[in-house]
Amino acid sequence: IQADGNVKAGALALDANVAQVAAEAGIAGLEFFSGIPGTIGGALRMNAGCYGSETKDVLVSCEALDRQGRLHTFTPDDLHMTYRHIELPDDYIFVSAIFRGQKDNPENVLARMAEIKSKREASQPIREKTGGSTFANPPAEDIAKAGLPEGTKVWQLIDMVGGRGLKIGGAVMSEKHCNFMINEGGATAADLEALGEEIRKRVDERFGITLRWEIKRIGEP
Numbered sequence: 001i002q003a004d005g006n007v008k009a010g011a012l013a014l015d016a017n018v019a020q021v022a023a024e025a026g027i028a029g030l031e032f033f034s035g036i037p038g039t040i041g042g043a044l045r046m047n048a049g050c051y052g053s054e055t056k057d058v059l060v061s062c063e064a065l066d067r068q069g070r071l072h073t074f075t076p077d078d079l080h081m082t083y084r085h086i087e088l089p090d091d092y093i094f095v096s097a098i099f100r101g102q103k104d105n106p107e108n109v110l111a112r113m114a115e116i117k118s119k120r121e122a123s124q125p126i127r128e129k130t131g132g133s134t135f136a137n138p139p140a141e142d143i144a145k146a147g148l149p150e151g152t153k154v155w156q157l158i159d160m161v162g163g164r165g166l167k168i169g170g171a172v173m174s175e176k177h178c179n180f181m182i183n184e185g186g187a188t189a190a191d192l193e194a195l196g197e198e199i200r201k202r203v204d205e206r207f208g209i210t211l212r213w214e215i216k217r218i219g220e221p
């Protein structure tokens with residue numbers, strides 16, 4: 001915790017630990033990190049966020065190494081951070097970040113974190129084998145073009161095309177939150193990708209919307 005209330009974290013720190021340390025020190029603004037499973041490095045790369053806040057909103061600056069070992073400092077503007085996306089070559093490695101915090105009473109901050117936790121427990125299958133949200137919410141213009149109500153979320157599209165509970169091999173779209181793909185046990189990468197692609201096909205056919213995978217896929221299934 002810095003004298004000005006900002007919080008410096010290494011890229012390997014867990015988001016949840018950063019939120020907890022900040023909360024106990026009476027620093028508000030980083031509560032949303034408590035709900036994101038992963039590290040600060042992953043949060044920077046994904047511009048991770050939840051419940052109305054995302055990494056770019058609180059990021060002051062971050063440091064990353066390039067393949068030649070040179071250290072670079074970036075602001076959110078430098079990285080053109082948008083919804084679950086940043087612009088930086090894949091081979092840059094984040095090493096640390098400074099986040100903006102505001103002074104608050106630790107009890108208030110901890111209470112907000114507890115609220116996030118209970119919301120998640122109630123609405124997401126967080127105890128299952130899952131990678132979290134499978135697809136990003138489509139841009140507002142795609143939703144408007146499809147004639148859908150403003151603010152329609154990707155889980156609603158998946159639901160409308162019969163995706164909730166849809167299963168291929170050991171892979172299933174969660175009954176609890178149908179944008180979460182679950183490995184029920186023994187799902188292969190091919191099962192998971194085929195299920196995701198089936199959802200994308202159905203949503204494209206019905207609404208003309210091309211869903212963007214939020215889960216990063218590596219290699220060939």
Ligand SMILES: Cc1cc2nc3c(=O)[nH]c(=O)nc-3n(C[C@H](O)[C@H](O)[C@H](O)COP(=O)(O)OP(=O)(O)OC[C@H]3O[C@@H](n4cnc5c(N)ncnc54)[C@H](O)[C@@H]3O)c2cc1C
Binds near residue numbers: 038040042048050
């Ligand atoms: C149950 C569940 C719920 C989730 N809920 C949310 C949510 O609400 N909001 C949300 O945004 N995400 C959510 N996620 C997705 C995931 O938690 C986030 O994307 C998280 O930021 C990933 O962090 P990680 O450290 O696990 O990174 P990884 O998943 O290991 O990697 C993600 C990407 O970041 C890159 N990366 C990781 N570390 C570094 C580094 N140091 N430097 C450069 N690149 C790096 C990787 O190469 C990869 O491209 C959820 C996932 C699960 C399983």
